[in-house]
Amino acid sequence: MQTDPDKTTPGGSSSSTMLGPESLRQELLCPICYDTLQDPVILECSHNTCRGCIDRLWGGQAACSCPLCRREHPDKRYTPNHLLGALIQAYLCRMERECQFCQQQEEKLVGETPAPVSQPMQRFVTVEDAAQQYKEKLKATTVLQEHHLQGLKVLQEQQEERVLEIKAQYLTLERNISSQFTEMHHWLQQKEQGMMKELKREEEKLLEEVECTQKSFKEEIKMTEENMSHLKDRLEEQDPAIFLTKITSFVEKFCVERTLPVTAPLKGLSLGQFMGPIQYAVWKEMKSIIQPVLCPVTLDPKTNHPNLILSENLTSVRMGEPAEFQNSPLRFNKSICVLGSKGFSTGTHYWEVKVKDKTSWDVGLAKESVNRQEIVKVKPKNGYWAIWLRKGQEIRALDSPSRILTLKTKPQKIGVYLDYEGGQVSFYNADDMSHLYTFKDNFTETLYPMLSPGVNKDGTNEESMKLFHLKL
Template structure:
């Protein structure tokens, strides 16, 4: 049997009063069938009696006849429906998280639809009346949902199908003519669409916030990685310097000890020679003294007189009065051998410390670009905002309040208002230039007095090997090709480095920054092409 014929067959066994399969079906004189209890109760409350289907009136309450044919067919239909339900249950039992059918007994099948009129969710089998019975077809079906009773107004027992924007709550139709009469009320679906759009926007914003924080995490991880690499490099270089120094100290110590010991051995050898001579003389004098003593006890007159002259003669001895063993002075030996080491250590530290400072400054590198709205009309900027040089032709540009009108200057787009800030500029090939940072509020329309009192912290080249930092003239034996500019806003520092030599060129200290700063650039006049090389903002390559 086809699905359509099955639905038609099922529709024929539904009581039009209770809208369920017949129970004890009976027939009226007009030929319509009803459940016995349904038609009996209907006539109990409706006088005169009439057929609910065709509206035929009966003067006398008719006697109802049991329809045996319908009774047998209903029995067969119920048995078939139970078999279909049993088969469906095995295949479509509701899983956790799915809405179960409210009509099923025993195993709950998965609900396909929820009726907003009946407030019941139906599986495929129990949904059939809503698909076939004309009265039930008018009911509004929707995607299955749980807790249908929770969708009813507690006060009026009506479906919550509207939304009060004034009180921000769901209401029923009757609420709009009582508690929410003067309020702005819209259909629930309309508010749902608006809120869903807001949720989408909020979700997008949340995703952006998540991505920003993930990028920040990666930035922190990169900072830790760079710091770890720098720390390892600093330790390696420091250990190398101190190891060389320790080895040098050990060598110089051995040399000093050897010199001192050599001097001591020489004195010791000289003293031993003198002692040996003195011991020999003592031995000779003791021998002669013994002979004299022996002779002095002799009774032999002749023997005494014969030997006395020989014994009285002085033995051959040395005059030791002026003989000295002078201890040599060891003072200054260690000082003499250690002085070169101290000089070498200082030299190594001078080489090592600037590199360390520069590497630390480079950790605060910022991608600086030039602001074309601030450039003097005779300056030429590259398309990427990284280069600037002077041209003899004055461009016709709008004279906005940010543009320099007299000084051949331009500032960067990036703002310095807190923390640390670092960028590098290539000045190779230029005969004049000036770079640094300046207050955002500097005067851009008249003559420029470039010094800290007027809001400029800069370093510049005026002529060969003559550099100026504010009003301080500096002299350099070599010209830097790339200059690094470092700002510590809170500490009040502006430092300038020769990047290639890792050398500090000049430091502004004790500055008091009270407003935002901007990177500052002045390529100066091209001097008939002698100074046409541009200032170039370079990517930072960390010093090794």
């Protein structure tokens, strides 16, 4: 490399013993963004990078390493390099001053003929040095590409695992659907076969009665035909003496008026039993096989907020004037809600809540240990799994983050389904059983039904919320 004879060290020595400006500038470049280091930090392997660059590089990687030497840094540790930062600031200020000086000198020389110089001020690098510099850049780029490739492969593996999870979940749900319908099909087939057997027994009984009557009719017809034959033979006798022989006993025997036998009224098969509302009758009877059992949920008067009024049968709640209650850690003091009287720590359960004509409500479940003395955000991490209605039309699932539910119709009844072991809480429009939202979690303590009728500031939300069981 050709050196600049005009540049000397403070001690008067030639710059050949120190880093030249270009070499110094190269030392101050970030190996990630290839720009001057910003807020430099020093890694445990002694290499320097921009703080923002290394945070972005390591932020999306599981295995973190230096972009230059590839040494692994599993703890992602680095130290701010304040000395290098100060050096970079000084270097940049100096370069700025030199550029301003050059500009002033150039302005003075405008219009003048420049004097020939014997030695140009250009700086040169050897081909080998230039190649080495670009190789370093390409190596750093290769490291970044390798990290990017590793990240892509990790994401690809995650998607492949997701595909397997979806297929496994599909098989599980397919078996569940098949099992549910197989049970109903089996019950319906048994019911159908039972009705067909009952119909067959009634038919056989009626046919037996008819056959018995027909048999007696045949015997009566045969005897009547024989009598008619005797009468006809006697009437055809031409000899009066023979005709009158034993005529008295003959007349007594054959000239007696006969009446038709008495028969029971004609009966048919039972239309009322076999031609009535069969589907409705069977539908009502199906409640014996429906799972889960429709649970009789009632409200716990020891938990309701002082502004809530419960019905005498503890199945409905509405807003009212504040009442005096004995203070208790079981009672909600700041959150306007009430819990069910029975909790669930196992099994599957389903109940429904009437929310017709209301503009605000909350429906869901709360774990036993929720804080009932403070206002809390209703979300799973705080022990609540619920949905709510606000402003008369906005229904939101209170998940993390919460999600607005887009529905075709506004529900008048909300169905709540809990599968404790399965970690599932699902909500339905109980009018048509369309699915609204499902929470998935791991339950470790008793869960209680939770209701809130909402505030009634403008008088448009005075309707009660009512708990009831679906009666088939």
